[in-house]
Amino acid sequence: MKRLMTVCAAVLLLFGIGLAPVLSEDKKDPMAEWAEMNKPGDNHKLLEEYFGGDFNLKIKMWMDPKGDPMLSEGTSKGEMLFGGRYLRQDITMIHGGDPKMESKGWSFIGYDNSNKQFVHTFIGDMGTSLDRFTGKYDEKAKTITFEGQGFIEGMGSYSSRIVVSLISKDEHKLEIFTKYVKNDEYKEMELIGTRKK
Secondary structure, X not given: OHHHHHHHHHXXXXXXXXXXXXXXXXXXXXXXXXXXXXXXXXHHHHHHHHHOEEEEEEEEEOXXXXXXXXXXXXXXXXXXXXXXXXXXXXEEEEHHHOHHHEEEEEEEEEEEOOOOEXXXXXXXXXXOOOOOEEXXXXXXXXXXXXXXXXXXXXXXXXXXXXXXXXXXXXXXXXEEEEEEOOOOOEEEEEEEEEEOO
């Protein structure tokens, strides 16, 4: 115990000696700079403005690229977490209009100030994967395009593009384009979210 305390004291002393010249030369507080860099900004406000609140969802899903889509409905409730840094959407979907085929999930979207990109992941009761997608905002087109890769047992590896169109603060469209190893890229899902009045 005594040796542990001695080592900790030495580390703190060395850290203090090493940090003192930085503070005296630059006259900047690294912790203050770090806190400033990690403040929510305009991109976080964009998430809240367009996805915060309650939405009705209309969903089309294509299991076969050449077939007809399965039509589903759902709801989402978006709220910002941790001081406006992350958007969480609580999503419920009724697949094919059958109440027995209900699924629930959470979508998380944030904006990474350090890497200057949006980050998205989704978890739910119909899978165990936790895939990560990163994306950029096209201000002119008003779209966020995410890209990422993953693996589904029985289907293999895949890559996906998720294009989120900000139609208005009361309506958005999400399209998922997926490419599996043995297939060309195809539109796998389309979701229209309309704000509840």
